Each structure stands twice: as structure tokens, then as C-alpha cells.
Amino acid sequence: MAIGVTMSLFTGTIVDLETRPRHLMDLTVRDARIFHRVFWSFPACVEAFKYCKPVVQIDSTHIYGKYKGTLLLAITQDGNKNILPIGFAIVEGETLGGWTFFLRNLRSSVTPQQGICFxxxxxxSIKSAFRSLGREMSAPHAYHVYCIRHISANFMRRFRNKEMQRIVVNIGYSKTIQDFNYWYGLLRDNDEEATRWLDNIPREKWAQAFDKEGRRYGHMTTNLAECVNSVLKGTRNLSITAMVKSTYFRLAELFVRKGVQVQAQIASGLIFSESLMKAIQENQQAASSIYVRQFDREEKSFMVDEMSPPQCGRQASTFRINLRSHWCDCGAFQTLHFPCRHVLAACSHIRLHWEEYVDNVYRLQTVFNVYHKEFEPISNKGYWNPYNGPRLCPNITMRRPTKGRPKSTRIRNEMDIREGVQRKRCGLCRNEGYSRRNCPNIAGSSTRS
Structure with a gap:
């Protein structure tokens, strides 16, 4: 039976260490425990998440070194598209128990807010963990959705068709029901079995058009977690304590660097983040070709015409806008939580300030609050309080074999499948079926009978 120990270190680090009894023959060793799982997060990350987008991407990556294990990660993003890890765990693998342990600690200690999108x-194992946690990880307290990149990879493994895979990605990224139906119809015309395969996945879990309240903030993949995986690649072969220290010092440096950058931007008079202003400028350029047909100033409702029809197969060029409900027919306004090109055209037509229709997460003051809390410095180890608990031992069954040829660290999955892989060709004559070593066309020595 595993025993969980929750503690707060001198730096305020949130730690949940789970151990198991150690047995020697048939006896239980009282002064020793076997390491099983550990979760950790930092107070600055907990405080920072309050000012980030209410979106958390979770993913796993293998750790290397003497013992096997899996590193679980929780990643979020601020209003200036900066990536921020907020929770870590080392578990025995991608099991139901490991994911449940991670999500329970993440929810209770780091992301207790309502309406978080995971x-x-x-x-x-991830889907089972969400179900096992019950009410705290289900709507309306939390929402679990899927990565469209993984869905397209699973689709590719099943149907082996690059063109249909591209259509599936476009279906997922469609912001409106009309666009969704257009791409879905193309897929159905190609292969009805493919559409039946997609219908087995709830649409609100993977299609942006069915994200009515914009909980995803435009995030359709777990690419943020993949980026952190690559950053921690040089750390994953270290011991657990070294990994914890690495995350501590890297995040401490990140908070200082980003905090200084945002403070300088505020001092220069900027109100919104650079990423938002870049998107607004692009939308303002596109808004020059939009004509406001009619509007109701009191109800803040508009109807606009776009001179050039938008891409992605949509035929209509007329859009309805309601500023009170933050709604536009194009879907970008409610999905991204800042004005689209149609809203900017409507606001410009009646001299409204578009700034009031931007979500607070994109304001520089909010971004500054993300990095406002500092990491406490670590004191000299000689001043730490003495530890009087049981001795912690590694799990011998998780130890990697030391003999034999080392295995490649590259773990291939269905995303590595390539369509239409050609057979190997001879390097000399370029014919298939043999190599240059046994090529029948190679020049050899002649003998006389």
C-alpha cells in the first residue's frame, strides 16, 4: 500500500511524495521506504497561473538514466505567448495511477480555478484518470479536450492518406459550423468510413467550431508541452533531485528575464502585449476591405460585408456582429477573445474603442503580474532542518539493464508514419530489389575458359 506525504519545503515548494514499504524477506523495514511517485510545483507558478490563460496542456516524456520512469508536465501560456511550466511529476509510467496522482495534485494545489480547459x-490512462477524479475534473469545474495533432496522427495510422489527414486538421481548426460542415463534407465525399471514425470522438472534444465559449483560446495542440520536453532533454538523464533543482533555477531565471522585459514595455507606454498588437495590426489591414452595411448603436449589433470572400471554403461574405455578447459570425472574436477584422471595422465605423473588447489576459499589466512573484533563494544546506524521517530507497525493479547494446532513445509512434514509403534502390543502377553490393550490373573481373 502506498503512503502519500504532502509537505512544503523551506522555499515554499509544493511537494507530494508517495512511497511504499520496503520488505526484506518477509519482514518490513521500519526505517526505510521505497520511492514511488513525486509531484512538485513552485509558489511563483501557482500565483502566475492566476493571470495566464485558463488553459493547461498536459503531456509526458520518458526519463533516462539508471532508473526508468516518466516525467509528467503541465504547461500554460501568458497573454504574450510565453510558455510557462506550472507542475511536474515523476511517476512509474503512463498508468491510471500515475496520471490520477498528477492531476489530483495539479488540480488541488496549482489550478483550483473553475472552468479550466485541459x-x-x-x-x-489520461481519459480514465479524468473519469476517476469525478466532479472536480468534469464540467463545469473543468473541461478535458483533445489535441488535434494526435487525432490526425491516429487518423493517419488508420487510413494512411495524407490528403484526408490534412482535411481532418482543417475540420478541427474550423472556427464556425459552416466551415466545419464544408471540410466534413469533403472528407465524407472521399471516404465515409473516415467520417464514421471521426464521429466516434465527441466533436466538442476536438473541433474548435464546437468550443462555444472559447475555452481553448485558440490552442488546438499540446505543442507547448512538446517545446518544454525538448528544453528538458539534457536534464532527463539526471537524478530526481537534480531535475527538481534544474526546473527551479530555470524557472527562476525565466521569471526575472520576462519580468524585466514586461516592465520595460509598460514604462514605454504600451498597454497590450506585443503578440496582441501584431494580431490587431494584421486585422486592421484586412478591415479596410470591409463595409458596414447596417448597425444598431444601442444594441451594438452590426452587419458587415467583406469585399473579398475569406478563405477555407466559406462562400458567404456577410457577417453579423454583436458586441454585447462578444460575437462575430467568423468565430475568431469569441475564440481568441480579442477583436477580429470585422469587429475592428464595426468599431471604426461608429468611433468605438476596440480596446474594451480585449480580454484582460492580453494586457501588459496582467502579463507583468504573471512574473511579479519572485523565487525565494535557496539557503546553505548546512542550515537546513535535520531530517528525521525514514530513509528513502530506489525501486530496484525500475532499474535499467546494464548489459547489452544500448537502445536508441528515439521513441517512434504513429506520428512517424510516412505515406507511400518507396523501396530501397541500388546506389549504382537505381533499380529496386537489391543493393549495390549484389548489383547484377556491377563490373567484375572476366575469366577465360
Whole structure:
């Protein structure tokens, strides 16, 4: 039976260490425990998440070194598209128990807010963990959705068709029901079995058009977690304590650097983040070709015509806008939580300030609050309080074999499948079926009978 120990270190670090009894023959060793799982997060990350987008991407990556294990990660993003890890765990693998342990600690200690959107792949252990946690990880307290990149990879493994895979991605990224139906119709015309395969996945879990309240903030993949995986690649072969220290010092440096950058931007007079202003400028350029046909100033409702029809197959060029409900027919306004080109055209037509229709997460003051809390410095180890608990031992069954040829660290999955892989050709004559070593066309020595 595993025993969980929750503690707060001198730096305020949130730690949940789970151990198991150690047995020697048939006897239980009282002064020793076997390491099983550990979760950790930092107070600055907990405080920072309050000012980030209410979106958390979760993913896993293998750790290397003497012992096996899996590193679980929780990643979020601020209003200036900066990536911020907020929770870590080392578990025995992608099991139901490991994911439940991680999500329970993440929910209770780091992300207790209502309506958080969690994005992950469709691994059975993750889905089972969300179900096992019950009310705290289900709507309206939390929302679990899927990564479209993993869905398209699973689709590719099943149907092996690059063109249909591209259509599936476009279906997922469609912001309106009309666009969704257009791409869905193309897929159905190609292969009805493919559409039946997609219908087995709830649309609100993977299609942006069915994200009515914009909980995803435009995030359709777990790419943020993949980026952190690559950053921690040089750390994953270290011991657990070294990994914890690495995350501590890297995040401490990140908070200082980003905090200084945002403070300088505020001092220069900027109100919104650079990423938002870049998007607004692009939308303002596109808004020059939009004509406001009619409007109701009191109800703040508009009807606009776009001179050039938008891409992605949509035929209509007339859009309805309601500023009170933050709604536009194009879907971008409610999805991204800042004005689209149609809203900017409507606001410009009646001299309204578009700034009031921007979500607070994109304001520089909010971004500054993300990095406002500092990491406490670590004191000299000689001043730490003495530890009087049981001795912690590694799990011998998780130890990697030391003999034999080392295995490649590259773990291939269905995303590595390539369509239409050609057979190997001879390097000399370029014919298939043999190599240059046994090529029948190679020049050899002649003998006389």
C-alpha cells in the first residue's frame, strides 16, 4: 500500500511524495521506504497561473538514466505567448495511477480555478484518470479536450492518406459550423468510413467550431508541452533531485528575464502585449476591405460585408456582429477573445474603442503580474532542518539493464508514419530489389575458359 506525504519545503515548494514499504524477506523495514511517485510545483507558478490563460496542456516524456520512469508536465501560456511550466511529476509510467496522482495534485494545489480547459492526447490512462477524479475534473469545474495533432496522427495510422489527414486538421481548426460542415463534407465525399471514425470522438472534444465559449483560446495542440520536453532533454538523464533543482533555477531565471522585459514595455507606454498588437495590426489591414452595411448603436449589433470572400471554403461574405455578447459570425472574436477584422471595422465605423473588447489576459499589466512573484533563494544546506524521517530507497525493479547494446532513445509512434514509403534502390543502377553490393550490373573481373 502506498503512503502519500504532502509537505512544503523551506522555499515554499509544493511537494507530494508517495512511497511504499520496503520488505526484506518477509519482514518490513521500519526505517526505510521505497520511492514511488513525486509531484512538485513552485509558489511563483501557482500565483502566475492566476493571470495566464485558463488553459493547461498536459503531456509526458520518458526519463533516462539508471532508473526508468516518466516525467509528467503541465504547461500554460501568458497573454504574450510565453510558455510557462506550472507542475511536474515523476511517476512509474503512463498508468491510471500515475496520471490520477498528477492531476489530483495539479488540480488541488496549482489550478483550483473553475472552468479550466485541459488539453491532452487521447491516451486511455489520461481519459480514465479524468473519469476517476469525478466532479472536480468534469464540467463545469473543468473541461478535458483533445489535441488535434494526435487525432490526425491516429487518423493517419488508420487510413494512411495524407490528403484526408490534412482535411481532418482543417475540420478541427474550423472556427464556425459552416466551415466545419464544408471540410466534413469533403472528407465524407472521399471516404465515409473516415467520417464514421471521426464521429466516434465527441466533436466538442476536438473541433474548435464546437468550443462555444472559447475555452481553448485558440490552442488546438499540446505543442507547448512538446517545446518544454525538448528544453528538458539534457536534464532527463539526471537524478530526481537534480531535475527538481534544474526546473527551479530555470524557472527562476525565466521569471526575472520576462519580468524585466514586461516592465520595460509598460514604462514605454504600451498597454497590450506585443503578440496582441501584431494580431490587431494584421486585422486592421484586412478591415479596410470591409463595409458596414447596417448597425444598431444601442444594441451594438452590426452587419458587415467583406469585399473579398475569406478563405477555407466559406462562400458567404456577410457577417453579423454583436458586441454585447462578444460575437462575430467568423468565430475568431469569441475564440481568441480579442477583436477580429470585422469587429475592428464595426468599431471604426461608429468611433468605438476596440480596446474594451480585449480580454484582460492580453494586457501588459496582467502579463507583468504573471512574473511579479519572485523565487525565494535557496539557503546553505548546512542550515537546513535535520531530517528525521525514514530513509528513502530506489525501486530496484525500475532499474535499467546494464548489459547489452544500448537502445536508441528515439521513441517512434504513429506520428512517424510516412505515406507511400518507396523501396530501397541500388546506389549504382537505381533499380529496386537489391543493393549495390549484389548489383547484377556491377563490373567484375572476366575469366577465360
Amino acid at each position: 488539453i491532452s492526447d487521447r491516451h486511455e
